[in-house]
Structures are given as C-alpha cells and as structure tokens.
Amino acid sequence: MHWITKHNLHYLQFSSLAALPGLWHGIFPRFAGNGNGGWIPFNLGLNCGDDDLKVWANRRTMIAAAGGGLPVFARQVHGAAIGIWDPADVPVSDHVYLDGDALITAAPDVALVIQSADCQSVLLVDPVERVVANVHSGWRGSLQNVVGRTVQAMVARFGVRPERLICAIGPSLGPCCAELIHYRQEVPAHYWGYRREGDLFDFWRLSIDQLTAEGVAPGHISASGICTRCNPHVFFTYRGEGPRTGRFASLIQLKKDPHGN
Numbered sequence: 001m002h003w004i005t006k007h008n009l010h011y012l013q014f015s016s017l018a019a020l021p022g023l024w025h026g027i028f029p030r031f032a033g034n035g036n037g038g039w040i041p042f043n044l045g046l047n048c049g050d051d052d053l054k055v056w057a058n059r060r061t062m063i064a065a066a067g068g069g070l071p072v073f074a075r076q077v078h079g080a081a082i083g084i085w086d087p088a089d090v091p092v093s094d095h096v097y098l099d100g101d102a103l104i105t106a107a108p109d110v111a112l113v114i115q116s117a118d119c120q121s122v123l124l125v126d127p128v129e130r131v132v133a134n135v136h137s138g139w140r141g142s143l144q145n146v147v148g149r150t151v152q153a154m155v156a157r158f159g160v161r162p163e164r165l166i167c168a169i170g171p172s173l174g175p176c177c178a179e180l181i182h183y184r185q186e187v188p189a190h191y192w193g194y195r196r197e198g199d200l201f202d203f204w205r206l207s208i209d210q211l212t213a214e215g216v217a218p219g220h221i222s223a224s225g226i227c228t229r230c231n232p233h234v235f236f237t238y239r240g241e242g243p244r245t246g247r248f249a250s251l252i253q254l255k256k257d258p259h260g261n
C-alpha cells in the first residue's frame with residue numbers, strides 16, 4: 001500500500017490493484033492539500049456537520065481524480081443488501097444512490113464509492129471478466145457476511161470466477177480497537193473464535209476468511225493493516241470521535257480502455 005499525491009489530493013492505493021490495467025482505485029483520507037503546502041479537511045460524508053455544498057465539492061474533487069466517472073454511492077445501513085449498477089442502466093442524474101452496503105458493476109467509467117469512519121471498505125476486482133465491487137463492512141456487516149454475499153452476487157450475475165478475484169481490505173478498526181463489550185449478546189457464538197484479548201475482535205481476519213470461504217485465493221487478498229482509531233489524524237473514526245465525525249471514502253472504477261494505466 002502506498003500514498004499518491006496528485007493535484008493537491010492524497011490517497012492510498014494497494015499495489016495489487018494499482019498493477020492492474022484498466023482500473024482506478026483510491027482511498028481518500030480526511031485531509032487534502034490547500035495548494036500552499038498546508039492541509040484542509042476533506043470530509044466526504046453528508047449529515048456529519050459539514051455544509052452539503054462543501055461535501056459535494058469534495059466529492060467532485062475525488063471523482064475528478066478518478067477520471068470523472070459516474071459516481072455511484074450506497075445507502076449504507078450496516079446490512080447485507082447489494083446494489084448492482086447494470087451496464088445498460090442510464091443515470092437520471094449526475095450521480096446515483098443504490099440501496100445496499102455493497103456495490104457491484106461491470107460498467108466502465110462508473111465510480112463505486114463507499115464511505116467509512118472505522119468500517120471496512122473491501123475492494124474486489126475480476127480483471128478478466130472486468131467486474132468490480134466495493135463493500136461497506138462494519139462489525140454488523142461482517143456478522144452478516146456482506147463480503148461473502150458480494151462474491152456470490154458477482155458470480156451469479158456476471159460469471160465472475162472467485163479464484164481470479166483480487167481483493168483489498170481498507171483502513172478500519174483493527175483487532176487493537178474493535179471492542180465489543182456486549183459481544184455475548186451481539187455476536188453469535190460461532191464468531192467468538194475471532195475474539196482476541198479482552199473483548200476485542202479481529203474483523204480483518206474474519207473478512208479474509210469470508211473471502212477464502214467463497215474461493216478467493218489467500219494470496220489475492222491484501223489488508224491495509226491500518227487501524228482508523230489508532231490513526232485519527234489521517235482517517236475519520238467514529239469510535240474515536242463520535243457520531244459527528246466525518247467520512248472518508250474508497251473508490252474503485254473500471255476504465256473504458258481495459259489496457260489503460
């Protein structure tokens with residue numbers, strides 16, 4: 001994983017995904033450059049205390065960095081529903097909201113955006129079939145296996161082969177900070193094997209296991225290993241800052257030219 005700085009924007013890229021032609025992806029932190037060597041806040045979430053116009057300006061800046069595709073957002077509810085943007089669909093606006101916590105498309109120039117403040121965003125791509133997905137998986141989504149269900153939907157709808165999928169798990173609560181003090185009530189017992197010391201859970205490991213259970217090759221999965229709560233100066237963190245914190249975002253987009261870099 002490495003930082004890219006371009007046009008006053010900073011974003012993270014996974015080496016495994018950056019190596020694929022015809023694909024753009026990035027994870028945008030809570031700050032951007034101000035053009036004079038300093039930083040300005042870069043909140044991408046509505047209803048977090050920032051003016052909507054400012055959030056949309058930030059979103060447009062993010063979309064432009066990705067190449068200016070149609071932005072597709074998810075109406076995230078910590079569930080396991082999946083929104084599919086069909087290549088034949090015609091947008092009625094300059095952006096799209098789909099119901100679900102996972103987004104899938106095989107259409108190029110469509111930017112799948114997941115917003116987070118501690119939850120995982122999990123990026124998936126089948127570079128042969130050219131299908132991408134972006135999944136919002138917090139602890140509630142993890143317990144509903146939204147990641148595994150997304151792989152199943154990619155297979156059913158687009159004929160994706162799981163063993164070809166390249167996957168990446170973004171910055172999110174690590175096993176150092178994913179504390180569930182009421183886990184005996186909130187977490188089914190068959191997940192208790194992911195409990196580490198105290199009431200801490202390793203949801204990164206759970207996502208990896210959910211992917212491999214669907215047939216993804218272990219060597220095709222990258223995890224950032226970056227805990228949001230341990231890095232509050234870089235990422236918004238709900239656990240660290242409460243409900244009024246902002247949202248950072250991850251984005252994945254197929255390019256029109258499958259060989260383009």
Ligand SMILES: [Zn+2]
Binds near residue numbers: 173174175176227229
């Ligand atoms: Zn941590």
